Amino acid sequence: MKKYIKTVFLGAAFLLAALLSGCSTEESHAGETAPFVVEAGTEETPASGVKDKSGTAAESTDSGNAPAPTAGKAEGEETTARTAGMEDGAGVAAAMEDTEAGAAEPDASGSFEVHFIDVGQADAALVFCDGHAMLIDGGNAADSSLIYTYLKDRSVDYLDCIVCTHAHEDHVGGLAGALNYATAGCALCPVTSYDSRAFNSFVTYLGKQGVEITVPAAGGSFSLGSASVQILGPIRLDAPDPNNTSIVLRVVYGNTSFLFTGDAEREEEQDILAAGYELESTVLKVGHHGSETSTTYPFLREIMPQYAVISVGADNSYGHPTEETLSRLRDAGAQVYRTDLQGDIVCTSDGETVSFAVERNADADTLGSAGRAPAEAEPGTESGEDPAGGESGAGQQDDSAQAGSGTDYVLNTNTHKFHIPSCSSVKQMKESNKLFYNGTREEVIGMGYDPCKRCNP
Ligand SMILES: [Zn+2]
Ligand SMILES: [Zn+2]
Secondary structure, three states, rough: OOOOOOOHHHHHHHHHHHHHHHHOOOOOEOOOOOOOOOOOOOOOOOOOOOOOOOOOOOOOHEEEEEHEEEOOHHHHHHHHHHHHHHHHHHHHHHHHHHHHOOOOOOOOOOOEEEEEOOOOOOOOEEEEEEOEEEEEOOOHHHHHHHHHHHHHHOOEEEEEEEEEEOOHHHHHHHHHHHHHHHHOOOOOOOOOOOOOOOHHHHHHHHOOOOOOOOOOOOOOOOEEEOEEEEEEOOOOOOOOOOHHHHHHEEEEEEEEEEEEEOOHHHHHHHHHHHOOOOOOOOOOHHHHHOOOOOOOOOHHHHHOOOOEOOOOOOOOOOOOHHHHHHHHHHHHHHHEEEEHHHHHHEEOOOOOEEEEOOOOOOOOOOOOOOOOOOOOOOOOOOOOOOOOOOHHHHHHHHHHHHHHHHEEEEEOOOOOOOOOOOOOOHHHHHHEEEEEEOHHHHHHOOOOOOOOOOOOO
């Protein structure tokens, strides 16, 4: 590792303490729920036989192996654990030393997976290591129910860490859904407040769990099971474009590594390069949905990814991913996976090599089809994430419209009543109490919700 700043800053210590002391006894229950069906033999994962710098063909993933960390924790326990950890300064310092020496050796019985969840034109990645879990972004507000269900299906009721890479709705929006199912040990975000309903909803749900946002400092690190999570960005918390405040994480598991860049664009990439961190990574979560303003050559040259994953919506209005970015990835020789073409993407590491399983279209030509260029592309507006054109409260008026078109039920997490999206009570409901749910009436009732007497869902 090149230049790891050895500052035990308060946030990291806090975070590390919570992680170290709160999570060491969890077990993982393998195979409770198959994340999705990839039938062996019928849909070969592109990873097999394809490039792999070690020369070994990666095994196709048995997607039934999703680890399902157990154990939700009582808030009281968490608080105690943190306090205890904080007092143990020596332990924290020792752990920081360990991280400097590189990630711990993966256990023989260990497991590591990254699930790039298909949330359309948005980001969401769930990282599992040895029964621990971390969620990096949660898609749009309309994806709340999808994220809720994704966690529930895998019994992930405790997240060691929930990360909002930056305040744009397509990253923070669905985190409320995650927090409605799982408790979080800590929350990382580059800001503690932001003027949008989606962000306020995130803060409200964190507040219900007594969790405060930690603004991480680049140069810190913490552990997730036997994996090490290095914080590489943001370098500048005051960057004018929220995309360039994206939290950038490099997760190292054995000899494999994963770089999560949020929506970082050229400017933040340059700052991270200038800071001199080790960037080489086996897998790159491509910045900003494949926008041309991210994944610049100098950054890519340091990362040298074998695999790249683009989280992007089909036919999005931004023209993502752009031909420019695909062409750079082609030049870098990276095998590319895309959520718009392949749905959910699961990457498994054994500490030496990684393998991929996709929900559909394993053989899709992922480098061949760029997004359609926006009809009237205005230079400089690429970073706008919100289809309605703004991140301020006013831009998000279409929440209920989204609910009307794509959601089966709207749940009131306060009253535990559920409604059809057009029910008049939905309009009066507090935004922070709304949970958009796609699924059956039975599922909703199974979650402990009662049908509204007005709309009789
Ligand atoms: Zn963004
Ligand atoms: Zn985004």
